[in-house]
Structures are given as structure tokens and as C-alpha cells.
Amino acid sequence: MSFLNVHSQSFLNSQITPLHPISLSSFPTLSISLSKKLPKSSSPQNAFSSTISSSSPILFLPKREFRNPNVSDRETPIWVGEVENFEISRELEDLATDGVVYRKTLRLVECSMFAAVAGLAYFLSNSLAIENYFGCFFSLPIVISSMRWDLAAGRKTMVATAMLLLTLSGPVKALTYLLMHGLVGLAMGSLWRLGANWGLSITLCTFVRAMGAMGYVLISSFLIRENILSLITINIHASLTYMLTAIGVNTIPSMYMIYAIFGTVLLLNCVFFVFLLHILYAVFLTRLGMKASLSLPRWLEKAI
Numbered sequence: 001m002s003f004l005n006v007h008s009q010s011f012l013n014s015q016i017t018p019l020h021p022i023s024l025s026s027f028p029t030l031s032i033s034l035s036k037k038l039p040k041s042s043s044p045q046n047a048f049s050s051t052i053s054s055s056s057p058i059l060f061l062p063k064r065e066f067r068n069p070n071v072s073d074r075e076t077p078i079w080v081g082e083v084e085n086f087e088i089s090r091e092l093e094d095l096a097t098d099g100v101v102y103r104k105t106l107r108l109v110e111c112s113m114f115a116a117v118a119g120l121a122y123f124l125s126n127s128l129a130i131e132n133y134f135g136c137f138f139s140l141p142i143v144i145s146s147m148r149w150d151l152a153a154g155r156k157t158m159v160a161t162a163m164l165l166l167t168l169s170g171p172v173k174a175l176t177y178l179l180m181h182g183l184v185g186l187a188m189g190s191l192w193r194l195g196a197n198w199g200l201s202i203t204l205c206t207f208v209r210a211m212g213a214m215g216y217v218l219i220s221s222f223l224i225r226e227n228i229l230s231l232i233t234i235n236i237h238a239s240l241t242y243m244l245t246a247i248g249v250n251t252i253p254s255m256y257m258i259y260a261i262f263g264t265v266l267l268l269n270c271v272f273f274v275f276l277l278h279i280l281y282a283v284f285l286t287r288l289g290m291k292a293s294l295s296l297p298r299w300l301e302k303a304i
């Protein structure tokens with residue numbers, strides 16, 4: 001029995017007594033003072049911690065083991081108030097006079113107003129049978145839109161005017177406006193916008209006007225079921241034969257000569273009309289303060 005007591009006592013002593021005592025001085029690089037890490041505070045817990053750290057060194061684990069896994073490494077998002085302020089400032093920039101949204105809206109409004117004015121003027125002129133007196137002004141809104149903004153604005157004005165006339169007067173009036181006035185205004189405004197001289201502008205606009213007149217004749221022939229072009233050539237042939245007979249020339253002109261005379265008369269008519277439009281629109285745009293964007297000939301610039 002005494003042997004068992006002695007053995008148990010020796011066993012307990014062997015369990016309590018450490019085999020290799022650990023000295024904190026063996027880790028000089030990992031021992032730090034808690035007072036250097038914790039901020040100063042008057043709370044009892046911080047005071048107790050600072051007392052412990054000042055009296056004995058403490059071994060800390062690496063920093064990565066104390067990281068909270070629930071905390072994200074992402075940056076702090078922008079506050080809602082800052083986002084709202086940014087959106088408000090962007091809207092104010094868009095509504096500024098030099099903003100993109102403001103200029104697009106202004107261009108759309110001006111094109112709509114010019115189209116409405118041109119459509120109503122053409123509609124009233126046809127209704128009151130005064131189209132021949134105001135026919136020179138029907139292409140002006142398209143030219144102004146092209147000069148103020150760009151070629152797309154002039155095209156939109158022409159299309160909007162044609163759609164308005166299609167609603168008010170039907171497809172015949174809309175096609176007539178496009179062939180006789182819309183295409184001429186678009187061609188003139190585009191050439192003036194690109195800075196072309198008057199010689200090139202008058203030549204191209206003359207051909208556009210002549211093709212529009214021929215298209216108008218063909219459409220009218222289709223609608224009334226009569227060949228108007230043939231009637232025109234027959235009348236020219238009869239008139240020319242009568243004139244030749246009156247002066248004592250007994251010959252019959254060929255149809256090629258009739259076609260040549262018809263084309264020449266048509267081109268002369270278009271040339272004079274387009275030249276008149278150039279002078280009239282140049283004076284009008286100069287009075288509107290758009291002289292700097294015009295490429296006028298010297299004689300007209302001196303006259304203005």
C-alpha cells in the first residue's frame with residue numbers, strides 16, 4: 001500500500017514538473033509591448049492591458065491569423081448622396097447651352113418648326129392658287145436647316161415637310177413638293193454647307209431641278225392617263241414647223257431636234273430659276289447674320 005502511494009505521488013510530480021521550461025527571452029524578435037499597439041484610453045480594460053504589457057513581454061501570433069474572415073477587402077462604395085449629386089450635376093451639364101442634349105433638342109425643335117412653316121405655306125399656296133408667286137420660298141427652310149446645323153438636319157426637315165403634306169393634302173402634293181422644291185433645297189443647302197462655289201452649286205441644282213420637273217411630268221401623266229411628254233413634243237414640233245414655213249424654209253424638223261430643243265428650254269428655265277434662288281437666299285441669309293458661312297461671289301458680296 002505504501003508502495004502504491006509512493007508511486008502515485010511520484011507520478012503526479014512527474015506530470016506537474018515540466019521537462020523543458022520555456023523562456024520568452026528565446027524569442028526576441030516576436031516579443032512586443034502591448035502599450036505600443038493599443039491606443040491610450042482611460043477605460044479600466046485598457047489600463048489593465050497596458051499594465052500587463054509593461055510588466056512582462058507577450059508573444060503575439062502573426063497578423064494574418066487575427067484577420068476577420070467576414071470583413072471584405074473591397075473599397076468602400078460611394079455614398080448614396082454623392083451618387084445623387086453626381087447625377088444632378090450631369091443633368092445640369094446636359095441642360096447647359098453648350099451641352100449635347102440641349103443642342104440635339106434645339107436642332108429637333110428647329111427642324112420641326114421649319115418643316116411646319118414650309119408645309120403650311122405650300123398647302124395654303126396650293127389652296128389659294130398663289131403657288132407661282134411664293135414658289136421661290138418653299139426651299140428656304142431646308143437651306144436654313146442645312147446651314148445652321150448639318151446635312152442631316154436639312155434632310156430631316158425635307159422629310160418632315162413631305163410627311164406633313166402627305167397628311168394634309170395626300171401623296172400627290174407631297175411628291176410634287178419633293179420633286180420641285182425639296183430636292184433643290186436639299187442640294188443647295190448641302191453644297192453651301194460644304195463651301196462649294198456658285199458655279200458648281202448652280203450647275204448641280206439645275207440638273208436636280210430638271211430631273212424633278214421630268215419626274216413631276218411623268219407622275220402627272222400617270223395620274224391623268226395621258227402622255228404629257230408626248231403632247232409637249234408634238235406642240236413643239238408643230239410650232240417649229242409653222243415658224244420654218246413662215247420664213248420660207250420648207251423642211252420638217254426631226255424628233256431628235258425636238259427633244260434637243262425641249263431639253264434646252266427646260267435647262268434654261270431651271271438655270272434661271274436656280275440662279276434667282278441663289279441670289280434671293282444669299283440676301284436673305286445675309287440679313288439673318290449668316291454671311292460668314294456663305295461663299296458668295298465678289299460682285300454679289302460688294303453689292304450686299
